[in-house]
Amino acid sequence: xxxxxxxxxxxxxxxxxxxxxxxxxxxxxxxxxxxxxxxxxxxxxxxxxxxxxxxxxxxxxxxxxxxxxxxxxxxxxxxxxxxxxxxxxxxxxxxxxxxxxxxxxxxxxxxxxxxxxxxxxxxxxxxxxxxxxxxxxxxxxxxxxxxxxxxxxxxxxxxxxxxxxxxxxxxxxxxxxxxxxxxxxxxxxxxxxxxxxxxxxxxxxxxxxxxxxxxxxxxxxxxxxxxxxxxxxxxxxxxxxxxxxxxxxxxxxxxxxxxxxxxxxxxxxxxxxxxxxxxxxxxxxxxxxxxxxxxxxxxxxxxxxxxxxxxxxxxxxxxxxxxxxxxxxxxxxxxxxxxxxxxxxxxxxxxxxxxxxxxxxxxxxxxxxxxxxxxxxxxxxxxxxxxxxxxxxxxxxxxxxxxxxxxx
Amino acid sequence: xxxxxxxxxxxxxxxxxxxxxxxxxxxxxxxxxxxxxxxxxxxxxxxxxxxxxxxxxxxxxxxxxxxxxxxxxxxxxxxxxxxxxxxxxxxxxxxxxxxxxxxxxxxxxxxxxxxxxxxxxxxxxxxxxxxxxxxxxxxxxxxxxxxxxxxxxxxxxxxxxxxxxxxxxxxxxxxxxxxxxxxxxxxxxxxxxxxxxxxxxxxxxxxxxxxxxxxxxxxxxxxxxxxxxxxxxxxxxxxxxxxxxxxxxxxxxxxxxxxxxxxxxxxxxxxxxxxxxxxxxxxxxxxxxxxxxxxxxxxxxxxxxxxxxxxxxxxxxxxxxxxxxxxxxxxxxxxxxxxxxxxxxxxxxxxxxxxxxxxxxxxxxxxxxxxxxxxxxxx
Numbered sequence: 017x018x019x020x021x022x023x024x025x026x027x028x029x030x031x032x033x034x035x036x037x038x039x040x041x042x043x044x045x046x047x048x049x050x051x052x053x054x055x056x057x058x059x060x061x062x063x064x065x066x067x068x069x070x071x072x073x074x075x076x077x078x079x080x081x082x083x084x085x086x087x088x089x090x091x092x093x094x095x096x097x098x099x100x101x102x103x104x105x106x107x108x109x110x111x112x113x114x115x116x117x118x119x120x121x122x123x124x125x126x127x128x129x130x131x132x133x134x135x136x137x138x139x140x141x142x143x144x145x146x147x148x149x150x151x152x153x154x155x156x157x158x159x160x161x162x163x164x165x166x167x168x169x170x171x172x173x174x175x176x177x178x179x180x181x182x183x184x185x186x187x188x189x190x191x192x193x194x195x196x197x198x199x200x201x202x203x204x205x206x207x208x209x210x211x212x213x214x215x216x217x218x219x220x221x222x223x224x225x226x227x228x229x230x231x232x233x234x235x236x237x238x239x240x241x242x243x244x245x246x247x248x249x250x251x252x253x254x255x256x257x258x259x260x261x262x263x264x265x266x267x268x269x270x271x272x273x274x275x276x277x278x279x280x281x282x283x284x285x286x287x288x289x290x291x292x293x294x295x296x297x298x299x300x301x302x303x304x305x306x307x308x309x310x311x312x313x314x315x316x317x318x319x320x321x322x323x324x325x326x327x328x329x330x331x332x333x334x335x336x337x338x339x340x341x342x343x344x345x346x347x348x349x350x351x352x353x354x355x356x357x358x359x360x361x362x363x364x365x366x367x368x369x370x371x372x373x374x375x376x377x378x379x380x381x382x383x384x385x386x387x388x389x390x391x392x393x394x395x396x397x398x399x400x401x402x403x404x405x406x407x408x409x410x411x412x413x414x415x416x417x418x419x420x421x422x423x424x
Numbered sequence: 425x426x427x428x429x430x431x432x433x434x435x436x437x438x439x440x441x442x443x444x445x446x447x448x449x450x451x452x453x454x455x456x457x458x459x460x461x462x463x464x465x466x467x468x469x470x471x472x473x474x475x476x477x478x479x480x481x482x483x484x485x486x487x488x489x490x491x492x493x494x495x496x497x498x499x500x501x502x503x504x505x506x507x508x509x510x511x512x513x514x515x516x517x518x519x520x521x522x523x524x525x526x527x528x529x530x531x532x533x534x535x536x537x538x539x540x541x542x543x544x545x546x547x548x549x550x551x552x553x554x555x556x557x558x559x560x561x562x563x564x565x566x567x568x569x570x571x572x573x574x575x576x577x578x579x580x581x582x583x584x585x586x587x588x589x590x591x592x593x594x595x596x597x598x599x600x601x602x603x604x605x606x607x608x609x610x611x612x613x614x615x616x617x618x619x620x621x622x623x624x625x626x627x628x629x630x631x632x633x634x635x636x637x638x639x640x641x642x643x644x645x646x647x648x649x650x651x652x653x654x655x656x657x658x659x660x661x662x663x664x665x666x667x668x669x670x671x672x673x674x675x676x677x678x679x680x681x682x683x684x685x686x687x688x689x690x691x692x693x694x695x696x697x698x699x700x701x702x703x704x705x706x707x708x709x710x711x712x713x714x715x716x717x718x719x720x721x722x723x724x725x726x727x728x729x730x731x732x733x734x735x736x737x738x739x740x741x742x743x744x745x746x747x748x749x750x751x752x753x754x755x756x757x758x759x760x761x762x763x764x765x766x767x768x769x770x771x772x773x774x775x776x777x778x779x780x781x782x783x784x785x786x787x788x789x790x791x792x793x794x795x796x797x798x799x800x801x802x803x
Contacts, residue, residue, distance in 0.1 A: 292428070295799070309799050310801055312792075315792075315795035315799065316788070316791050316792070316795065318795065318799075319742075319791040319792075319794045319795050319798070320791065322739075322794075322798065323719075323739045323742055323743055323791075323794075324715070326429055326431075326719070326739060327715030327716075327718055327719055327739075327743055328715065329429075329431045330431055330433065330715075330718035330719055330721075330722045331714055331715060331718045332431070333431045333432065333433045333718070333722070334433050334717065334718045334721060334722075336433075337433055337434075337435045337721075339435055339437075339439070339440035339443065340433070340435055340717065340721055343676075344710075347710060347713075347714050348714055351707070351710065351711050351714060354707075354711070355711060355715075408700070408704070411700075411703065411704040411707040411708075412700065412703065412704075412707075414707040414710060414711070415697070415703035415704065415706055415707045416703075418707075418710060419679075419683050419706055419707070419710060420683065420687065421683065421686055421687065421697035421698070421703050421706060422686075422687065422694075422695045422697050422698040423698060424698050424699075424700060424703075
């Protein structure tokens with residue numbers, strides 16, 4: 017999302033130019049062959065073992081080449097380099113359109129969190145496996161009955177000697193069936209008021225009493241699980257911080273998740289599929305015997321999407337100029353998810369209309385355009401317009417917190 | 425990705441200070457009551473306010489220093505035009521800036537030295553580029569100039585000439601031997617019947633039909649050939665920037681009116697802003713404002729850097745223009761019965777939006793031009 021911006025901000029120097037060339041050459045020589053199955057759009061969409069192994073192998077290969085975790089301390093397997101190197105490597109990955117890294121929660125949320133506030137022992141135990149991809153991480157925040165109301169978590173953790181005993185359930189656990197560890201928000205003190213009773217854990221997933229059940233999505237694919245805890249016993253040293261600090265640590269995790277805090281390991285988090293790809297699709301689609309991109313109506317639609325996409329990229333750029341955001345500093349960040357997620361949903365829906373009669377085909381059909389990528393992307397786009405607070409809630413947030421309108 | 429669009433936005437401390445003082449000036453000088461008082465006047469603006477803007481150096485921001493200006497680029501005009509639009513402060517600012525940029529791009533040193541210092545001091549300038557058919561292609565011209573000896577005689581007429589009655593000079597587009605040219609027409613001595621007031625939707629504007637038949641200018645003051653094309657392009661670019669800035673400011677202004685009403689008016693026992701049917705479109709207005717401002721200041725950056733700004737300017741005009749019409753339209757609706765009345769300020773903004781939309785090309789026109797630029801069709 018911010019690649020083009022950081023790209024323009026990276027200062028030129030002979031050493032950095034050489035590094036950029038080195039990364040570009042390595043990616044060209046080492047990019048994995050296109051698989052005979054459709055790759056997922058993000059770590060939330062990893063639904064099959066071949067998809068998972070393909071992506072994990074790619075993460076490991078990039079890590080071993082030194083292009084991942086470049087800024088993390090050498091003592092824990094990182095590269096110990098300045099941020100600009102990782103920014104260049106990530107920008108080159110985006111430019112080369114190589115696959116993303118599947119351990120997103122480890123690389124972008126849990127890893128930076130552990131490096132920021134974890135103990136020395138936690139850093140040594142967890143960080144190397146996050147980078148190599150050997151240890152996949154998942155997140156246990158949302159619960160089946162609580163929606164986005166994290167503070168109301170009902171999963172219980174009860175101290176019993178050297179262990180905590182877990183009971184309850186978490187939902188929308190991405191990579192739940194592949195994960196070795198989970199960041200978990202659970203209630204340790206039911207008598208305490210709302211936030212004060214919550215604690216934060218780094219727990220192993222392969223223990224008796226923890227069970228994951230795949231959730232089948234509207235696409236027919238899998239990718240999320242529901243996670244059940246039935247008297248699962250985890251070592252007491254899984255607790256991060258102290259009991260009752262769970263809410264504060266969860267909020268800190270969200271600052272990493274939303275990119276408000278730096279320190280992420282780097283690399284791509286999703287398959288970039290934007291207006292440029294739809295333009296390219298329009299070039300090879302046909303209308304009335306000619307390329308669809310020559311059709312006046314389609315051109316008008318494409319320009320509308322292009323203007324909107326460019327407007328959102330420019331909002332990222334303007335967000336870095338305080339004098340142009342002083343009146344409502346929250347306007348751009350708080351409308352960010354609403355703008356991007358709704359744009360993508362409508363863009364992918366439009367992409368289906370470019371395919372003529374083939375727009376009705378689905379993944380697995382031999383004649384499906386791009387293997388059925390577009391209809392699948394459209395349906396999966398709801399993950400972003402619903403997950404993390406649906407667009408209707410986002411519009412409330414913009415109305416109330418940015419414009420100061422009264423609550424419902 | 426090879427032809428990825430630039431996302432550059434620069435904004436200097438100097439621009440930030442200018443934006444700040446322009447915002448304060450416009451807020452103080454243009455309360456709703458003043459806007460409404462000026463609607464009924466002949467010229468539509470307050471000469472004292474105009475002179476104050478000249479004294480602050482704002483008219484000559486984009487005029488070279490040796491002509492009495494500040495020597496900045498046309499891109500810097502956005503920070504003045506945005507607050508002008510927000511507070512509906514009526515002045516001949518846009519007309520005058522188009523005249524300046526046309527003269528800078530196409531005029532010779534003598535013409536520039538003759539007019540630019542005066543303009544910086546407060547003399548109004550304007551441009552006469554449109555004709556009866558309303559064609560946005562500024563090179564499709566019916567008005568003509570015939571040169572005989574040292575004199576050029578003009579023929580035909582121009583329409584939608586802003587602020588012509590108060591302007592000291594007009595840049596008039598005509599064809600000369602089948603090619604676009606510009607005549608610099610001083611208004612001193614213009615016969616009374618040459619200017620006829622037109623009635624336009626935005627009542628803060630003053631617009632005139634200009635009858636050219638028989639008017640004469642020295643042939644040496646004609647701008648011709650490549651210089652004329654450069655001048656037309658500079659005037660169009662400036663118009664797109666100023667229209668985008670006024671529209672972006674207008675969205676912010678009408679959003680203030682809407683938010684104030686949604687937080688004040690109650691219906692069925694609740695403040696109406698608590699209803700999602702109104703709250704969500706208000707959020708859409710804000711999204712339109714944010715995107716419009718981002719396009720605007722990007723286009724201003726490219727102009728200031730001397731880069732090709734055509735794509736950025738057209739995109740800014742589309743986003744700001746459409747978002748302003750949407751915001752004005754919804755503002756009328758959300759005020760209910762009051763919104764249907766003359767006394768509600770929503771109509772002032774909606775009428776401004778309806779004026780700006782077709783000014784130098786509406787959204788559909790620019791989208792078509794953008795498509796042709798981004799994805800050229802085989803000949």
